[in-house]
Amino acid sequence: MDIAKSMKVAVAGIVAAASLLSVSACGPGSSKSASTKSEPVSTSIGSEKIELRLWDGAGLKTFDDQLIAAFQKKYPNVTIKATYDPDNTSQQNGPRVISAADTPDVARITDVNSAVRGKHVVNLDEYAKAYGWDLPDSQTEVYRANSKGKIGSGSLYAIPDGISMTGMYWNKKVAKQLGITAAPTTVDELEADMKKAADAGVLAVMMPAKEGGTSYLYQALLTDYEGRDAVQNWIVQKSGATFSTDGAVKAAKKIKSWQDAGYFSKDALALDGSTAVSRFSAGDALFFPSGSWYSANINKALGSDAGWFAFPGTKADAQSAAANAVTAFGIPANAKHKNAAAAFLNFLQSDEARQIAVDNGYPPIGEGKTPKTDNHLLGEILTSYAALVKTGNTTDYINNATAGMQASALVPGFQSLLDGSMTPQQFVDSVQAQYEKETAE
Template structure:
């Protein structure tokens, strides 16, 4: 079966994936005596109009028809799941299947705490290791310490993702701004907008967007070895190094110049995204998960471009399907995962603004979706996926947000923030690695 170019590009990342040693949990020899085989309790945080939301809604229909079981679906927000996962999954009310964030600090942490079921038997049964490129498997497997890249399968992705610029073509044309091709072009464009009384960047410092911009700035000065040090603990990371110093100082400079609004300290990702949709801001630096929503909600003409002048960007496999240890219907959960990886479901993702991982190339017909996938192929073709800034430790997401908020409101200098973040990062890594 002919796969999409996406898989071919992703396969090139396999050689760079660092395989970590650790104790495998073996197969998924879970006690399934409590399964009733009648109801699948499913949680995820994708909106109904998103690419994944559409594909999974159709997957529910197929699942119910093929199994005779019913799906009890509860939509949760990303923050709801992130903040309550350990408590929810460690209770008798745990769902059978949940969409969860990938990485050491999230899926890896839950796996190391014994809250997720290993899926090795299901991987072999359904052949998921043949469907998914090796580079995607990096975020699906975790060792006994919860470090990604080796050990048992504790999650399965069915889409990819990355971070890029979304831009309002109408505003660019109105103010005579061209799509930037270099860092200097980008700053010139922002200066032009600011001079016209328009804040260039829609931002959120209360949640992930500003942290991802900060990480992108660091990546613009980084290479793969720096990413391996930061993400996989290959070597200690100095938070006074060129990469991080540049990132934090630039956030401060852009705030002082009016490129980022000080109001971003209290804005959530949804606030920034909807403000961009409304036409208030010319640019929004965020993930491919917004793409499908913009196609349906944005009235003004818009487009995308990768961060100019950088070889790497935040990105990885998509979030994971994980099966809680206390799930009551694990067999049904595994069946549902497999349905989401079928070519027809992958085509729904690909034609609605998502990045499929097991699609047939001929099934992707939507022009904007082809653009989205082409940008992703550009990144993967140059080994340009740098993962995400909060992955290394379980507490770094909140710590990074707090640090950047203090930069925006002027309560801390970039040097002070870097020192604090460096200590928090080191403490977090030590807690993981011992």
């Protein structure tokens, strides 16, 4: 996802969103897989000295360093040497990195389907069985693929280290001044709060439409109107899935109606994410639809006045979110130490690694007791995500449906929708046209 490339405070969040499923992205590069000695699957890595190599995007270095240090403490015979690519090139470099003859042992998988088609990544099913991995489907669906690389079901090829998710920040101080005492639990309540703010001369929604931030709120409406499975099926390119639905048009109409009512920033079309979060943190709006990666900044600026809630649906129990991995780690086929690499993937699911994820501002993978945090805003996000894991009402980002979806369809499409140069139907048609262009076989 490329929504937030200019968000300087959210580099890690960008990497998380960008790391997924550019399903029409460049192929696995020119290097051919080298023939490597097979290593029988085992949960034991022995006591001999092992050096693992790990590759990721530079924005995740702090997070990775803490995971690595904890893993090495648990396995003193293993040393992990990490290398990082700049965040703006790692997505492009990913297929080449994992297809080279001399690959890392653990690598961020940036394009699952090309990795599977090219046989450049290890099928993790046997390791999952050996270790007894039991992650929620919502956290692994987009890392499963069949033998042809079709995503959404089949064998497991990557494990997340943490989660980034979208939702709505709100300023409780501004809300109190407007007579609003609780976060909205339905779309109708959200709309009523927006109107109350606008009527009082307060900006209802800080909307960074320059980079496609409108998609967060739009996707929540789309998920509510069409259902989680319909949206996810389209993102993972299941046969017969389409964006051309009544719900997609209805969601576009709702977004346009909020724009016309003056609920969004007047300069929304020119507003980028970093400017938007700065203004919201200064108390300039009631709501800010964005991602969990901003929690530390907003918590620091607003303290107890900051709040978070999952995007509401038509009914009070229909909250939803777009969510995906901070990094999805897999084992390249040419890795020299596959069992040790699998031990690292297993460690990512431990209570210790889950706490490290939270300490770095990310909801943890798996289920169970929510790790503690001193960031009260992140605490609200963790509670929100835990509830969504139970309902399963999360999808990947619609921006990840194809490699060019974000830049070629969603960013210009939302801008055209908001400025009135596209009707809701034309917006939906343009998105589906881009999708079909990229997914045509």
